[in-house]
Amino acid sequence: MPIESAVQQEPRTRSDGRATRRRILDAATEEFARHGIAGARIDRIAASARANKARIYAYYGSKEALFDAVLADNVTSIVDAAPLNAADLPSYATALYDAYLANPNWLRLATWTRLERRPRGSLFSEGAQLDAPKLALIAAQQEQGAIREDFSPAEVHDMVIALSLTWAPTSVTTAADSSDDDALHDQRRRALRIAVEHAFHTGSARL
Structure with a gap:
């Protein structure tokens, strides 16, 4: 040839x-x-x-x-859909809420990971490496007095994610669905914003 x-x-x-x-x-x-x-x-x-x-x-x-490649691929899609802005954690929580609605398979994969691969510790083998940049952003906001310092950056990050999962498609209480009424989604987003704002940000609420 x-x-x-x-x-x-x-x-x-x-x-x-x-x-x-x-x-x-x-x-x-x-x-x-x-x-x-x-x-x-x-x-x-x-x-x-x-x-x-x-x-x-x-x-x-x-x-x-x-499976690990699939999980990593889906994590990338979630990270791209909901980038962390440590100065505005409420928006991060609501962006995660929307990302879960758009990609419910991600949470199903995460659940299978816990059941079959990693029942303890970080969900990902490279979890510390993935989280490090986000934790640094949160720490910087704590140093500026914008985020409460009585939690570690990792605790802040974990708890914001936990709050964002309140109505996730895999919730054990009430599972949100993309077919739910828009007003209900808006109500949940507002509740998330208020909860995250008051839990972690210092100073006056911006809601």
Whole structure:
């Protein structure tokens, strides 16, 4: 094959590989969210992704490693949808609420992770590395007197996330759904903003 033809085809090959990986991750997200790790079947993922099993194992090595890749991919989508602004923790909490509504599979994957992979400690093996930049932002706000200092940055971060999960699709009390009335979603967002504001921010409320 002429060198020119090989060079011209190479970007298409890389693009095809990225597209295949994307299909695999999307199919695996649905499979793992529905069935967990033990119940998931690579055959079903391969059929849904229009990829053969050998390709999946070549990319990821094992079903467990594929699950970890799926979890990391979904974490990235949540982080992108709800970036932390330590100066406005109430908005962070409501952004998480909206992200959970838009992507309920993320919480299902997190639940399966707790049940089958990591029953203790951080949800992610690289949790400390992922949280470090956020904790630094919270610490900076504490140094400026904007966030209460009687909690550690990690405690602030964990509790804001816990509050954002109050009506999450996996809630053990009342589970929110995207089909709920807009007024109900607005009421929950306002309640979250008030709770987070009064729990962690110092000074006068901005609500």
